Structures are given as C-alpha cells and as structure tokens.
Amino acid sequence: HAKEGGRNSFQFFNAEMNAQIVERVGFENGLRQALGRGEFILEYQPEIDVASGAMVGAEALIRWQHPQLGLLRPERFIGVAEECGLMLPIGDWVLRRACAQARLWHDAGHPLVVAVNLSAAQFMQKSLPASVADALRQSGLAAPLLELEITEAVLMRGGANVADMLAALRRLGVKLTIDDFGTGYSRLGQLRNYPIDKLKIDQSFLGAMRADPGEAAVVTTIIAMAKGLQLLVIAEGVETAEQLAFLRAQGCDQYQGFYASAAVLATELGKLLP
Ligand code: C2E
Ligand code: MG
Ligand code: MG
Ligand code: MG
Numbered sequence: 001h002a003k004e005g006g007r008n009s010f011q012f013f014n015a016e017m018n019a020q021i022v023e024r025v026g027f028e029n030g031l032r033q034a035l036g037r038g039e040f041i042l043e044y045q046p047e048i049d050v051a052s053g054a055m056v057g058a059e060a061l062i063r064w065q066h067p068q069l070g071l072l073r074p075e076r077f078i079g080v081a082e083e084c085g086l087m088l089p090i091g092d093w094v095l096r097r098a099c100a101q102a103r104l105w106h107d108a109g110h111p112l113v114v115a116v117n118l119s120a121a122q123f124m125q126k127s128l129p130a131s132v133a134d135a136l137r138q139s140g141l142a143a144p145l146l147e148l149e150i151t152e153a154v155l156m157r158g159g160a161n162v163a164d165m166l167a168a169l170r171r172l173g174v175k176l177t178i179d180d181f182g183t184g185y186s187r188l189g190q191l192r193n194y195p196i197d198k199l200k201i202d203q204s205f206l207g208a209m210r211a212d213p214g215e216a217a218v219v220t221t222i223i224a225m226a227k228g229l230q231l232l233v234i235a236e237g238v239e240t241a242e243q244l245a246f247l248r249a250q251g252c253d254q255y256q257g258f259y260a261s262a263a264v265l266a267t268e269l270g271k272l273l274p
Contacts, residue, residue: 198231
C-alpha cells in the first residue's frame with residue numbers, strides 16, 4: 001500500500017497516480033457522453049477496383065471530435081470503449097450511420113458498397129444479426145451494399161459460435177470480409193468452411209514490401225489463396241504506384257490506401273465520384 005512507503009512516497013503517489021486516474025476517468029466520462037453529444041464522426045476511405053480504377057466501395061472509419069483534445073483516431077479510444085462496454089452502442093451507431101450514407105450514395109446513382117468494422121463485442125452479441133437487419137430496414141439499403149469487416153483475430157478467438165454467427169449474417173444477404181488478414185495465424189483449412197466473400201490483406205505487408213521481398217511473397221501467396229477459394233481480395237495501405245503495379249500483376253481485385261485517397265468526410269468522397 002502507498003501509505004507503507006512513508007509520507008514522501010504517499011505524496012508521490014497522490015501527485016502522479018491521481019493525475020493519471022483523474023485523466024482516465026475524465027476520458028471515460030467523455031466517451032460515455034460522446035454519442036449523446038454527437039461527437040463521433042465517420043470518414044470514408046474509397047475501395048478501388050484494380051482493373052478499372054473505379055471506386056466500388058468505401059470503408060467507414062470512426063473518429064471522435066473531442067471537445068478538448070481535438071479529432072481522435074480510433075486507436076486512442078476504441079480500447080477504452082471496449083473496456084467500458086461502450087462498443088455496442090458506438091458500433092450500432094456506426095452501422096446505422098454508414099447504412100444511411102450508403103443509401104444516399106445509392107439514390108444519387110452511386111451504388112457503393114459500404115464496409116463497416118465490427119468490434120469483438122459486437123461479433124459476440126447474439127442480437128447482432130437482428131441489429132444489422134434493423135439498420136438495413138431503417139435505411140432502406142439493399143443488403144448486398146453492406147459489407148461487414150471482422151478481423152482475423154476476432155474470428156480466431158471466437159470459438160464454436162463463429163460459424164453460426166457468420167451464417168446468420170450471410171442469410172441477411174450482406175457481404176463478409178476478413179480484415180487485417182495475414183496477421184492472426186488463421187487456421188487456413190477453416191477458411192473454406194466460413195461463408196465469407198473477401199479477404200483484406202493487412203497494411204503491414206504492403207508497408208514492409210519494399211524493404212523485404214519476403215513480404216511481397218506473403219502478399220502473392222494470400223492473393224493466390226483467395227483466388228483458389230474464389231474469394232475477392234483487397235490490399236489495404238497502398239501508398240505508391242509501384243505497390244499498385246505489383247498488385248495488378250498478381251491479380252489482386254481491389255485496393256485501398258493513401259495512393260487513391262485517405263479517409264474523407266462523405267461530402268468529400270462525393271466529389272471523388274464521377
Ligand atoms: P482498419 O479497419 O484496418 O482500417 C485501416 C486503417 O488504415 C485506417 O486507420 C486507415 O485510415 C489506415 N490507412 C488507410 N490507408 C492507409 C495507407 O495508405 N497507409 C497507412 N499507413 N495507413 C492507411 P484508422 O482510421 O485510424 O483506423 C484504425 C483502426 O480502427 C481500423 O483499422 C479499425 O480496426 C478500427 N476502427 C475504425 N473505425 C471503426 C469502427 O467503426 N468500429 C470498430 N470496431 N473499429 C473501427
Ligand atoms: Mg477495416
Ligand atoms: Mg484492415
Ligand atoms: Mg489494418
């Protein structure tokens with residue numbers, strides 16, 4: 001206990017730890033209020049067809065417009081949100097908002113597929129298929145225009161219920177993608193049994209490709225495997241013309257990355273459309 005260290009260390013404890021705890025509690029309280037205060041924002045990053053160069057979809061990526069700290073990336077608050085049990089309401093908000101936006105694009109003559117990231121908590125939730133169905137119904141978005149991204153790590157940790165959940169989501173007619181593919185030691189044999197549509201190659205492989213030819217071999221292998229399983233394959237984190245040329249030569253279907261566009265607000269994405 002801090003007291004046992006004597007008066008000085010007790011004061012030290014007070015000053016340092018207290019400040020940290022207060023900061024953390026303040027951050028958590030802010031996060032609890034953020035939904036109600038309308039502080040979350042969705043940006044969208046284009047997904048591009050490699051062969052035609054056309055935008056075929058967009059991934060919804062959450063940001064928090066924090067009143068004091070400014071615009072926060074998901075890395076800053078998703079972990080805390082998960083620990084506080086806030087990822088279900090936040091995830092549900094993302095789902096509904098993204099579906100509503102995709103419906104607007106559709107009605108404007110741009111039937112883009114909107115990709116939504118699912119948190120571990122959402123994916124474990126028995127009511128997820130009902131929530132997804134409700135988001136589709138409320139927005140009037142056709143199910144095939146919604147794509148759900150589940151990380152490889154969540155799939156591998158999901159246990160026996162994974163196949164059932166995937167099947168239930170698939171029955172709704174939405175598309176299913178494995179995100180951050182290649183990082184989580186998938187039991188590859190199992191992939192064949194999952195009703196998925198697409199693999200998203202983790203951006204770490206693209207980033208490391210120039211320095212290490214071994215990384216290029218990993219990308220080549222994932223693309224070949226996706227083709228063998230008749231899955232779509234997309235590479236994320238594409239930043240250069242060289243990376244894109246490599247992906248084209250390998251027959252990668254789609255790409256996403258700063259080379260095409262960073263994530264932008266929906267109004268900005270509209271300007272990138274023909
Ligand atoms: P992710 O799903 O793998 O998303 C891709 C991340 O890579 C995004 O970061 C994106 O901005 C970034 N990125 C895109 N192109 C490039 C590039 O060319 N180079 C580099 N270096 N990076 C690129 P962001 O927006 O910070 O999102 C980080 C992660 O946060 C996402 O990774 C996703 O796992 C999570 N996330 C974001 N929004 C949501 C959400 O609504 N729900 C859940 N559960 N997770 C989310
Ligand atoms: Mg993603
Ligand atoms: Mg990803
Ligand atoms: Mg990633």
